[in-house]
Amino acid sequence: MRCEQCSMVPVTDIHTPQEYILCVGSMARMVLSGDAEIVYQNCPIDQLMDKDNKWVKEKFFHQFRCTKCGTIYGMLFNTKVGGQIKINDKVFDPSQYPDVEKKADNGDIGEKK
Numbered sequence: 001m002r003c004e005q006c007s008m009v010p011v012t013d014i015h016t017p018q019e020y021i022l023c024v025g026s027m028a029r030m031v032l033s034g035d036a037e038i039v040y041q042n043c044p045i046d047q048l049m050d051k052d053n054k055w056v057k058e059k060f061f062h063q064f065r066c067t068k069c070g071t072i073y074g075m076l077f078n079t080k081v082g083g084q085i086k087i088n089d090k091v092f093d094p095s096q097y098p099d100v101e102k103k104a105d106n107g108d109i110g111e112k113k
C-alpha cells in the first residue's frame, strides 16, 4: 500500500510535544519537496504555537497524502495526552482518532493543571 516515497513516514504513537514537533517537521519537509500534500488541517503547520510558544489549540489534526501512491496519513496530537500517526482510508475521519487515555505509568505527558 505504501511506496518508497512515503515509507519513511512513521506510523506510530506520539508521546510528547517534542515528538510531535519532529513529526510535523518531517511532514513539512515532505510537503516542501513535493513528496506529500496537505489534504486536511485544522491549523496551519507553521502556526501551531503563538509568539509565546503556547499551543494555539488543544487538538491538532493534519492529513498528508503521498503524491506518488496516494496513501493518506493522519496525524493527531492532543497537547494534553499525546497523539498518533495512522494511515487513513480517506480524507478526514476524526472518529478514527479517539483520545488517547493517559496511562498511569506515563504521567509526564504535557502539563498537569
Ligand SMILES: [Zn+2]
Pocket (backbone or CB within 6 Å): 002, 003, 004, 005, 006, 007, 066, 067, 068, 069, 070, 071
Ligand atoms: Zn507513497
